[in-house]
Amino acid sequence: MALNVAIIGAGFGGLCMAIQLRKAGVTTYTIFEKADRLGGTWRDNTYPGAACDVPSHLYSYSFEQDHDWSRRYPRQPEILAYLDRCAGKYGVHRRLRLGAEVTAAVFDEAGGRWRVTTADGEHGPFDVVVSGVGQLNRPRLPDIPGLREFAGTSFHSARWDHGHDLAGRRVAVIGNGSSAAQFIPRVAPVVAHLDVYQRTPSWVIPKPDGAYGPGLRAAFRHLPPLRSANRRRVNRFIESVVYPALVDGWSRPLMTRRATEHLNRQVPDPALRARLTPAYPIGCKRIVLDDDYYPALTRPNVEVVTDPITRVTRNGIETAGGTLREVDTIIFATGFLTTDFLAPIEVVGRGGRRLGEAWKDGAEAYLGMAVPGFPNLFLLYGPNTNLGHNSIILMIEAQVRYIMGCLPLLSAHGPMEVRPAAMDAWRRALERALARTVWQADCDSWYKNAAGRVVNNWPGPASAYRRITRAPRPGSFTFG
Numbered sequence: 492m493a494l495n496v497a498i499i500g501a502g503f504g505g506l507c508m509a510i511q512l513r514k515a516g517v518t519t520y521t522i523f524e525k526a527d528r529l530g531g532t533w534r535d536n537t538y539p540g541a542a543c544d545v546p547s548h549l550y551s552y553s554f555e556q557d558h559d560w561s562r563r564y565p566r567q568p569e570i571l572a573y574l575d576r577c578a579g580k581y582g583v584h585r586r587l588r589l590g591a592e593v594t595a596a597v598f599d600e601a602g603g604r605w606r607v608t609t610a611d612g613e614h615g616p617f618d619v620v621v622s623g624v625g626q627l628n629r630p631r632l633p634d635i636p637g638l639r640e641f642a643g644t645s646f647h648s649a650r651w652d653h654g655h656d657l658a659g660r661r662v663a664v665i666g667n668g669s670s671a672a673q674f675i676p677r678v679a680p681v682v683a684h685l686d687v688y689q690r691t692p693s694w695v696i697p698k699p700d701g702a703y704g705p706g707l708r709a710a711f712r713h714l715p716p717l718r719s720a721n722r723r724r725v726n727r728f729i730e731s732v733v734y735p736a737l738v739d740g741w742s743r744p745l746m747t748r749r750a751t752e753h754l755n756r757q758v759p760d761p762a763l764r765a766r767l768t769p770a771y772p773i774g775c776k777r778i779v780l781d782d783d784y785y786p787a788l789t790r791p792n793v794e795v796v797t798d799p800i801t802r803v804t805r806n807g808i809e810t811a812g813g814t815l816r817e818v819d820t821i822i823f824a825t826g827f828l829t830t831d832f833l834a835p836i837e838v839v840g841r842g843g844r845r846l847g848e849a850w851k852d853g854a855e856a857y858l859g860m861a862v863p864g865f866p867n868l869f870l871l872y873g874p875n876t877n878l879g880h881n882s883i884i885l886m887i888e889a890q891v892r893y894i895m896g897c898l899p900l901l902s903a904h905g906p907m908e909v910r911p912a913a914m915d916a917w918r919r920a921l922e923r924a925l926a927r928t929v930w931q932a933d934c935d936s937w938y939k940n941a942a943g944r945v946v947n948n949w950p951g952p953a954s955a956y957r958r959i960t961r962a963p964r965p966g967s968f969t970f971g
């Protein structure tokens with residue numbers, strides 16, 4: 492196959508695509524990466540305590556399992572080292588263009604190919620464009636009056652200011668999702684005082700983390716059947732225990748009880764406990780896995796502030812009622828812009844149609860990968876392919892396998908474009924399945940767009956997605 496492929500992003504998705512192309516003998520691909528090194532979210536999130544809440548063997552490529560993981564749940568530096576190692580092993584470094592932010596991708600109808608624009612001009616033409624930009628790549632800063640007036644230091648959790656020493660300072664953290672829960676326990680013992688501004692409490696369950704002893708570590712490294720068995724065991728547990736909680740299944744009460752016991756055990760003060768108790772069903776927002784978060788909140792130098800923030804002043808944060816808490820540093824753990832996938836890249840398909848326009852009522856894609864009017868454009872980790880329960884690597888690998896299956900088809904028959912009827916059927920099936928999920932409950936989350944439509948999450952188990960994406964159905968596409 493003499494195909495020219497543009498891959499946008501060098502995180503888990505883009506690298507997986509490049510590696511599989513390489514394994515299939517396709518060397519005519521280019522990975523455009525906006526940053527100065529690969530790694531995606533694991534390059535960006537360097538806050539203290541950054542780690543994954545999916546076990547190491549499942550949070551790694553199925554075809555690259557002999558990594559020497561030091562612990563059950565991998566930490567950020569180890570994941571980044573893993574990605575470096577994979578890229579090096581398969582030689583994809585050679586096709587990687589760093590500091591090359593894609594600003595536009597335009598389909599040229601006459602030639603049936605794509606052109607990609609970066610700061611240094613146009614590239615291509617490419618037969619295929621694969622987006623691997625992820626869903627959590629653009630930090631979201633809150634829209635709070637007075638933020639610009641703040642005279643101290645402020646930064647987002649995904650842009651941690653390592654040059655700013657927090658020791659002895661008065662610090663405010665806004666937000667209490669997975670990121671905040673991980674860094675608060677590392678920051679709290681160092682600072683003079685910490686205010687945690689919580690708008691909505693998170694459900695928190697225990698994280699059975701721990702370092703692998705030398706024996707187990709060596710066994711995992713050298714015995715592939717042991718690794719596979721561990722992967723299967725974890726996957727089976729997640730699919731049969733965690734997933735049902737998301738669709739009002741048998742395990743929802745069990746998970747709720749587990750989280751409540753965790754809170755009761757770790758927070759003795761009933762008043763604080765009440766403030767940390769969520770009023771929405773577990774799983775509606777992303778569940779936090781952590782053993783250190785609640786104990787950090789009980790420290791004498793930590794206050795959980797639940798009064799709504801009204802404004803930021805030169806030297807502090809004011810809440811409803813007029814209380815001003817003075818701080819030196821504000822850390823925004825306020826999440827990411829998650830629902831306008833691919834933005835701000837200008838993607839222009841057939842007839843000059845812009846992707847942003849096609850998605851004005853919410854981002855959507857057939858199987859999360861293909862959009863009518865955008866031939867030979869494939870999305871990794873696109874709309875409705877995020878998981879609330881399992882490793883995203885399972886989804887990415889399924890998508891890469893599917894795209895690899897599309898390449899011979901488009902190579903033989905010309906640009907392939909998903910039929911609107913296939914998209915409509917997919918949307919209807921998704922809507923039916925999403926209606927049964929806990930995400931429809933009354934809670935805000937990064938899974939929903941401004942209109943309240945769940946555009947990020949896949950409503951089934953990861954295994955179901957892998958089944959239905961096993962191979963492309965040519966009848967769902969037009970060619971040429």
Ligand code: N01
Pocket residue numbers: 542543544545627633634635648665666667668669670671673688689690691777800824825826827935937
């Ligand atoms: O972001 P979030 P995150 N005023 O969007 C609050 C993955 N991840 O970076 O709930 C006050 O979850 C907001 O409050 P509310 C994982 O998928 C994984 O923590 O909207 N507060 C919320 O508390 C995760 O879900 C890992 O009321 C404001 C917080 O900010 C995803 O990344 C680790 C506010 C945002 O939470 C994102 O996690 C880290 C405002 N104006 C991340 N605006 C692991 O694998 C927002 N908030 C362990």
